[in-house]
Amino acid sequence: VLVMFLGSWALAPREESAPSKELAPAPAPSVRPPNAAAAPAPSVRPPSATAEPIVPAVPHDKFAAYEVKMRREGCSPTAIAAFKYNYGVLVSGANLMIGESAIAPVQSLPTLDELDPAEDAALLAQTVMLKLNGGLGTGMGLDKAKSLLVVKGRSSFLDLIAQQLQAMRERFGTSLAFMLMNSFSTSADTLEHLSKYAFLPAAADLEFVQNKA
Numbered sequence: 001v002l003v004m005f006l007g008s009w010a011l012a013p014r015e016e017s018a019p020s021k022e023l024a025p026a027p028a029p030s031v032r033p034p035n036a037a038a039a040p041a042p043s044v045r046p047p048s049a050t051a052e053p054i055v056p057a058v059p060h061d062k063f064a065a066y067e068v069k070m071r072r073e074g075c076s077p078t079a080i081a082a083f084k085y086n087y088g089v090l091v092s093g094a095n096l097m098i099g100e101s102a103i104a105p106v107q108s109l110p111t112l113d114e115l116d117p118a119e120d121a122a123l124l125a126q127t128v129m130l131k132l133n134g135g136l137g138t139g140m141g142l143d144k145a146k147s148l149l150v151v152k153g154r155s156s157f158l159d160l161i162a163q164q165l166q167a168m169r170e171r172f173g174t175s176l177a178f179m180l181m182n183s184f185s186t187s188a189d190t191l192e193h194l195s196k197y198a199f200l201p202a203a204a205d206l207e208f209v210q211n212k213a
Contacts, residue, residue: 063087070212079211121172129168129176131161133190134183134210145186148193158190162197169199180207 063084070080089096137146147157155163165178178200182190191203200206 073212075212121174124168124172124174124176127176129165129178131178131180133158133180133186133207136185144189145182147186148189156193158193162194162200166197166199178206181210182207183210184212 066083066087067080070083075083133145133147135146136142137144137149140146140149142149145158147161150156152160165176169176180190187207187209191206194200194206
C-alpha cells in the first residue's frame with residue numbers, strides 16, 4: 001500500500017541533485033587467526049532505543065495529496081501520522097541499514113531436546129489464538145479470502161481452524177480465546193462464513209481489521 005500511495009510521487013519530476021562526492025575506499029576488514037579467541041559480541045540495541053526521531057531533510061510538500069486520499073478512505077489520524085512519518089523518512093534519504101560491523105553471529109542456541117515444557121491448561125485461559133487472515137486469493141483465481149479455499153472434503157482453511165479451536169477447547173476444558181486479523185478485503189466474507197459456528201464469538205470479538213495504510 002505504501003507503494004500505491006507513493007506511486008505518483010515516484011513518477012514526479014525530481015530536481016537535479018548535486019554531484020556526489022567521491023567516497024574514500026572502505027578499510028579492509030580485520031581477519032582473526034583461527035586459534036584466537038572470539039571477541040565478545042557487541043551489544044546492539046534497536047534503533048528506537050538510541051536514535052533520535054528522523055527529521056526529514058525536505059518539507060512534506062507532496063504529502064497533502066496522500067493525506068486527502070487516506071482521509072477519504074477512512075484511515076485513522078494515528079495511521080495518517082505514522083504514514084507521514086514514514087514518508088518523511090523515505091524522502092530524507094536517511095540510511096537505516098545496520099552495518100556488518102554492528103552485528104555478530106549467534107554463538108549458541110538451545111535445542112528442542114534441552115527444553116522441558118510442562119502442559120498447563122490454565123495458561124490457555126490467558127492465551128489468544130490469533131490467525132492472520134488478510135490476504136485475497138487472487139493468485140489462485142479467487143476474489144475472496146484465500147482462507148475460504150476448500151482444501152479437504154468440503155472444509156476450507158477457515159473451517160479447519162474453527163474445528164481445531166473447538167478440539168483444543170474440548171481437550172483442555174478451557175475457553176481458549178480466538179481472533180482473526182482481517183483486512184477490509186476479507187472481513188465481510190470471513191464473518192459470513194464463520195457465522196455457522198455457534199461456539200465462536202460475535203463479530204465484534206472475532207476480528208480486528210488491518211488499517212488500509
